[in-house]
Amino acid sequence: MRESPRLCDAQEKEVLTVNIIACVKQVPDTEAQIKVKADGSGIEEGQIKWVMNPYDEYGVEEALKLKEKNGGEVTVVSVGPARAMETIRTALAMGADKGVHICDPVFDGADAFVVANALAAVIKTLPHDIILCGQRAIDDDAGQVGSMLAEALGLPQLTLVTKLEYTGSTVKVIRPIEGAQLSVETVLPCVVTAQKGLNEPRYASLPGIMKAKKKPVDVKDAAALGIATDAKAKVAKTIPPPARPPGKIICGDEPAQKAAELGRLLREEAKAI
């Protein structure tokens, strides 16, 4: 809970409204075939269907749930080319209130460091209690932006969250790690990254889609942010995955025979058991 200019302390119970930022990225659909450009400079974008990063959908859904329960406002922020506006509109159609689209060709090839600083430059100018990001984007799979954004804003971070509880002055979350689950608490404002399991994202309703068209989206270029845009990590070359040698289909008349042959090959040839 942050101070509200509207109400005095005695009414504190009523000022649990929460300012939420949901960061979203437009990415190729999970079913997309990815083809590497012949010169290794990236991927062919021609045939790709673009969607909101699935982990960001969990972030947007959680933002909407927090707003519905506590009151407040959800602002969607995205760094991306012109087409990323579709993803911002999708979030608005789900129920977010307004958007900021950071759109500038200088961000083509931006790494997480640049993106996080661009997001931070915008978020600094907005009221923010909880900032939600997907735990990673399923295109570059880097999973860095949430933490880097937290550092840029000087805020605590809770990554890979599957449950979030907002108490008014803190958030308590569940974070699964290898072989255990952690319950962690931090103060506001903070950055939370969403993992699958956090919630079940809603679909945009038809009235939601109509309303989204009229919701405000502020478009900003790099100059408006005043940040350095040189990537620290660069993908020098994009390559297809290593080819696997053709496999063997195990022959045999009976399941038992096939199982025995498979076991033998795994032991003797693959040395996998």
Place this chain on the structure above:
Amino acid sequence: MAKGVMIVAEQRDGALRKISLELASTARKLADQSGDEVSAILLGSGIEGLAVELGKYGVDKVFVGDNAALEPYVTEAHAEVVAKIVKENDPSILLLGASVQGKDLSSRVAAKLATGLATDCTDVKIDGGKLVATRPMYAGKCYGEVVVAANPQMASLRPNVFPAAENAKAGAVVKVDVAIDAASIKSKVLEVQKDTSGKVDLTEATVIVSGGRGMKGPEGFAILDELADVLKGTVGASRAAVDAGWKAQKDQVGQTGKVVSPNLYIACGISGAIQHLAGMSSSKCIVAINKDAEAPIFTKADYGVVDDLFKVIPELTAVCKKLVA
């Protein structure tokens, strides 16, 4: 001038995690190319004794930060201490594990040091004096060769991919003054709930037996549990099986689940949707068992069995039981 290779070791409950040894061995290989030193950062409480172990795997010098405030792991405290040690020692390369903790820490540290980071790498090499880190993107549908245009050049390494080989070095302990301003640490671990199943997490398992829609229901997974038990493996699931509620979300392998690289991946009744294939195709040996000979999973498999999995798997379990006995 930046010099040497530094790793951030990871320990839990007073024991080094396997990824720490993988990091040490990989760092040793890189450093030997230029005759450089390997150093390690080891943080926690009551953990100084673990430095010897790192020495066995090729670490020359271990910076030990031993302080109650560093246990259990909290991002802000660890990131602060790691960044300070890195700044004072100026390594050219900084490697972490792409474990849950390593991913959380590496990106925070990279931002603090204003440098670049290649996440979840499956190969690292030195080319023209610079680190080139190869990493899957789009969950392995393609790969990127990443270079970092600042120092230290940071990369996190995917667990289970890099070999851990003994190569004894000094492992000399350098105690680091850890001055943490408690007021600056905003997050607090309230509870650690350990998984009591005794199963290794999918991302660290050497054997995974995975089931899909072909398992027909949650009870179908019992035969996979038996096979996994014999092979000391972990059971995973496709998105279809998880979305149907047959298995928990933490068990999902694929682009929107866990990306895994075990030694042996046995896909049972999984057709092989592209988003699943993306999550497991870096496995070393892939077996597919499916009655549909046209299933796309067979295009990735080293060994395929076209048959009824409910007949094949119990037989395979029996065969494996004899082989591992």
